[in-house]
Amino acid sequence: MTNQGYQSPQVDVAGLTRVLDGPYAEVRSMVRDGLVEHAGLLDEALELDRPAYRQRVLEVVLAMAEDGHTGLGFPKEYGGADDVGASMAAFETLGLGDLSVMTKVGVQFGLFGGAILHLGSKEHHDAYLPDLISGKLLGCFAMTETGHGSNVQELGTVARFDVKTGEFVIHTPDDAARKDYIGNAAQHARTAVVFAQLEIGGESEGVHAFVVPLRDETGEPLPGVRIEDCGPKIGLNGVDNGRIWFDQVRVPRTALLNRYADVSETGVYSSPIESRGRRFFTMLGTLVQGRVAVGGAGINASKVAITIAVKYALQRRQFAASDPATEELLLDYGMHQRRLLPLLARTYAMHFAQEVLAADLHRVFTDPDAPEEERRALESRAAGTKALGTWHAAETIQECREACGGAGYMAANRFAALRADTDVFTTFEGDNHILLQLVAKGLLTDYSSDFADLDQFGMMRFVAGVAVETVIERTSVHKLLERIRDVLPGGNDDTWDNDAGLLDPDYHLMMLRWREEHMLAGVARRLKRGMDDGMDPGVVFSRCQDHVIATARAHVERIVLESFVDKLATLEDGPNKDALNLLCDLYALSVIESDRAWWMEHGRLTTQRAKAITREIGDLCRKVRPIAGDLVDALAVPAPLRRTEMLAD
């Protein structure tokens, strides 16, 4: 079924796995072994009731903590390995297994532990980290409220400083301000990091984080704390999500995680960061690893799905086409190739993009002097990769499920859990649309620290704020137009896209860069024009919002492609590089094909060339077809984790 005369490269599967595993091969391998050890949970989860499933997930999390799989990012003196990169590699790899385990690890060690580590000072580290890392102290991260998910600056929970007793009084003023969907809260957390509006002498100082005990030794809620179970969810039912109300709960002054702001005994507020907005976003910025982690876990979950679906398609026969006596393998059908192989290519692309992101995270987090622009660029990359990585997971798992027909619907075949569990990835740790707005804001402001106190979780403030005109005037339009001229020396002339070959990575990158820059300049102009015309800023933003989000997506697709191309440049020539080149071309052309209308509308793609791209994708699928089995094997999903009754091996 392949193209005439074409010989697909002879993939060295183990070598390709080494390329994918990268610098953390040992860590990844250790976690994979751990997941195999606990693979029985995948079966048990099908039959256990919710309380029992939660209990088993807790046991597995504690066992992995004991084995040292979950604390690699913490300082050595508290039992960690002081290695953020290793910690991310370990966490991502958990995405291959039961995702309630992954999520509970994320809540305990990433969110709860990360808040103590990054927002607290030595006193907090000494007090909490050892027990937290060992799993002896279980905690939760109480940020989201029923009334406020994305717009965290407007949280309703209050932490009033009582100067008489030197205590903070944590209080939930109304039901909209109850903490909601909080992982670990319904049953297991003894302590919470609570985000609340700090009030001193009637003045509000904005949102800060406090360590608040929730339960006594027996697990009973402490006085003033009310907890409700969120009950069953679409997925992740091994995690105990809950709601929390605080009724005038008193905690000592030291409960404030005071790395970025403190309150003296006499009630004087101080902070090394003057701007309230920047202070808030600096605090939130330290929690960026949660997004990096979720995106990585999603990408790894999609590896499981694509592996199962490709292997099934290499085994399942349906209808006779060429030979009346033999039915065809599913993967020999063009439509089936079209459905699965571009997703396989994108899984590789997202993997390499995630590798770059994790390396950035490691670099910035181990360099106390990393400039603020770099931190912002990291946050933006994390937001964008998380959004595209989790959407990729949702789409891939769904398509793979459908490509396996009725067998895919049976819970025994893993898609049920993969699909249900990853579903919330697109909205938790930041709703994907809101995250793409954050990416767009970074692009529009060029990550300038001048704009650090603009709301990072949306463009609303940015647009509505008084600074908007000057922002656009000063930073966006002119710079962008200059940048576009840099990228495209030929300016507007149409010749370049007719010269380059369809499989030239420079052509792919040029196309993706041009789209991004053009969209960005267009958004900036539209925002500015709307404001100049005196339109209501909400209306201006509302009308441009899809354009804003499309711009961010274009940006992330470009950096994903760059990650893949950069990775290829580091590899020695040989069959594995040839195989990855096929996947990279398939990824790039699939991106262009899916938005080809845009390039045509903007004069960057002729209709003839657009059709040629579609044909080329068909050719690439046929070239990938003979090595598809090897390419999924290289993803190194251990057999017990792709356990399915529908696969022969």
Place this chain on the structure above:
Amino acid sequence: MTNQGYQSPQVDVAGLTRVLDGPYAEVRSMVRDGLVEHAGLLDEALELDRPAYRQRVLEVVLAMAEDGHTGLGFPKEYGGADDVGASMAAFETLGLGDLSVMTKVGVQFGLFGGAILHLGSKEHHDAYLPDLISGKLLGCFAMTETGHGSNVQELGTVARFDVKTGEFVIHTPDDAARKDYIGNAAQHARTAVVFAQLEIGGESEGVHAFVVPLRDETGEPLPGVRIEDCGPKIGLNGVDNGRIWFDQVRVPRTALLNRYADVSETGVYSSPIESRGRRFFTMLGTLVQGRVAVGGAGINASKVAITIAVKYALQRRQFAASDPATEELLLDYGMHQRRLLPLLARTYAMHFAQEVLAADLHRVFTDPDAPEEERRALESRAAGTKALGTWHAAETIQECREACGGAGYMAANRFAALRADTDVFTTFEGDNHILLQLVAKGLLTDYSSDFADLDQFGMMRFVAGVAVETVIERTSVHKLLERIRDVLPGGNDDTWDNDAGLLDPDYHLMMLRWREEHMLAGVARRLKRGMDDGMDPGVVFSRCQDHVIATARAHVERIVLESFVDKLATLEDGPNKDALNLLCDLYALSVIESDRAWWMEHGRLTTQRAKAITREIGDLCRKVRPIAGDLVDALAVPAPLRRTEMLAD
């Protein structure tokens, strides 16, 4: 936030519901009331374990049978109402409630009952229908096997006629031939309609249906029958799906459902239909209502999702944009409108398409003399509407879930069940891709009865068969080209699309028709060319497969739009018609926008006009925004069925 100076129509909600309910308003209303009566099940389902949930679903099904909601399509003399249309309206409406109930009703009364009714003769009707309709006799429909889902003609189960005893011997030769995913089989069915290869004296006569008892009065499997529970599934866990093996199970000669073929006591096979293929597809064709039903249920399930998401977006505020003191309603954000309102428009469009399909079904099924072409056209329309209706459900439910953020992930808010339960709709009652191939085959052969014995479940045989060249030669290319000339008197000239207004339904229809005809002619040419070049038919088909499926999709999108336009033509002028016109325009332009690259590539859309379409969609969304609440209210999802803790009312 609406367009300046534009006044949205004042919708009469009750009147619009009457338009939607159409001729079966009473039936729909009766079923809605029934669902409200049993709405408690929606809560219970969240906490019940699988056995208890199955039991409750059974109870509700039996209660609805007793209330006469489930048997409307059966003859009056057996307790039915002899009204296929009413039966479909009732069944579709079940899509608003618990979907395990809907599925179990479908299995019992649609599949099991439908097989007895349509494939059996009076003897079978007398023996089974009264108890079947009352729910006293529970049954299942044992067609699918582990090894064969879509390719039913190649089923492995054998029914050998033993002339000595005058019995059929039903046997499962190997595990690939076990019956699989069979609803009602794991627990409740006492009897099955089993599809098996009829063998007489060593000769195979093809697949036929037999009534085979499965269990005794106590529920124990009968000798020779082995049943296994399929266990947990992604959704529909209130339905007991099972696997069945038969070990030389003997049934009397009368067990053959003999409307279309019979075996005499002496083992002589006879049938009024000479061609084996046509006989087989005639039998299958009588079961078309299963597809009509599933598509309709999917469309109704999407009504629940879009209603919840729109209502939530009219209540939930997020970020301040226009006024620092007040956060905006979600539905005032452009992106949110873009995400939800085209799906609302498509929900209406699919509803009206389903109405036409159900009317066709009613007409054909009540006319014993309906010509074969009409039956084939019905099957094709059913296949296409099922495919697009169930994909619409999957997409709508997912987008609505995400648009409700974390709240949408909580099982208490209905999305969990909607999403999980409808997931399999895209692959059961015919995999959607296979169904679209069936649609394409109908188009390519013009529903000619000459090709009735080509495999309806795929194009493989059609392509591989010896008749392919003549098929294309005789029927396709020339006729299609003529038809294209009829539709487009201007031929290839480009002027017509610049003259018509963007909101002119004739323009929309012209665009959709032109795409369909052009694609169809292209596919026919490619198939023929491949065969002329002596390529392997499997390769030819594989390479064209995405083109084939895209053609079918284009066809179905066209007939969906026609249904909407035709419906509008029957309505009196007024605000409700104005409102529906907005939705119809939004549907049509969304279809064109999403495939605009194709029209540009084929010279039917200028890039300027493509951009204008995108702008117009934004305008339409803003025009629909003020009446979005009314438009979902008119869908008449009873409040207890959109029960969510996240909605205020």
